[in-house]
Amino acid sequence: MALSTTPSADAARSTLPVIVVTGMAFEARIARGEGVEVVYAARADLLERALSAAVARGCSGIVSFGTAGGLAPDLEPGTLIVGEAVVGPFGRLETDRLWADRLAAGLSIGPLAARLRRGLTAAVTAPLVSADDKRVLHRSTGALAVDMESHIAGAMAAAHGVPFAVCRAIVDPAWRTLPSAATAGLRDDGTTALGPILRELLRQPSQLGALIQVAVDARAARVSLVQARRAMGEAGVLRMATA
Numbered sequence: 001m002a003l004s005t006t007p008s009a010d011a012a013r014s015t016l017p018v019i020v021v022t023g024m025a026f027e028a029r030i031a032r033g034e035g036v037e038v039v040y041a042a043r044a045d046l047l048e049r050a051l052s053a054a055v056a057r058g059c060s061g062i063v064s065f066g067t068a069g070g071l072a073p074d075l076e077p078g079t080l081i082v083g084e085a086v087v088g089p090f091g092r093l094e095t096d097r098l099w100a101d102r103l104a105a106g107l108s109i110g111p112l113a114a115r116l117r118r119g120l121t122a123a124v125t126a127p128l129v130s131a132d133d134k135r136v137l138h139r140s141t142g143a144l145a146v147d148m149e150s151h152i153a154g155a156m157a158a159a160h161g162v163p164f165a166v167c168r169a170i171v172d173p174a175w176r177t178l179p180s181a182a183t184a185g186l187r188d189d190g191t192t193a194l195g196p197i198l199r200e201l202l203r204q205p206s207q208l209g210a211l212i213q214v215a216v217d218a219r220a221a222r223v224s225l226v227q228a229r230r231a232m233g234e235a236g237v238l239r240m241a242t243a
Contacts, residue, residue, distance in 0.1 A: 036238055041188065068168035070144075071134050071174055077171060086154050123146065169224040
């Protein structure tokens with residue numbers, strides 16, 4: 001359900017930036033642009049602290065943006081998800097329906113149209129790396145995708161009465177179990193360190209083939225995110241969070 005606001009509140013809110021919440025530095029670089037304040041961190045408490053400070057400065061809405069793990073078995077890497085709600089540690093958090101409609105409409109023009117899906121997403125507090133765990137979560141929730149930031153973004157939006165939206169690109173499909181090297185280098189601040197990845201490969205060289213496939217999938221997700229961010233800017237859906 002869309003948030004109900006008065007015309008004067010809408011006018012005041014439209015002059016404030018949209019906060020884009022993501023977990024990794026490369027996603028934040030993609031998200032940046034005019035009228036947008038980007039908040040990112042891989043560790044939940046760091047993300048919550050940064051997001052709280054950003055909201056205190058004022059915002060017109062909060063978008064969870066970036067990559068996500070696939071849960072629905074038919075979703076290929078690069079599929080773009082506009083969330084209708086997030087189910088996770090804080091229960092079910094609804095996205096703003098009118099804003100989600102505007103996002104989907106803006107993303108339906110051009111190369112993203114065939115890769116766009118709408119539906120429920122899930123959120124977790126630790127990486128979901130195995131195909132079995134993804135299958136279990138999909139069966140229990142019906143969610144299309146999973147990430148580690150949307151529940152934080154949605155809870156903050158609900159607490160402060162601002163619209164909330166989700167736009168995520170599938171990076172690892174439901175049938176893929178991630179090798180341990182894929183997550184070894186992620187720092188708390190959302191940047192990536194090469195050393196731990198190399199050490200993990202030296203410990204278990206057989207991971208190399210799977211890690212190369214992860215890189216191929218990540219490229220597909222990155223392309224979709226770049227195209228999505230461009231489409232959002234062209235459609236103007238981040239300039240004002242309320243229709």
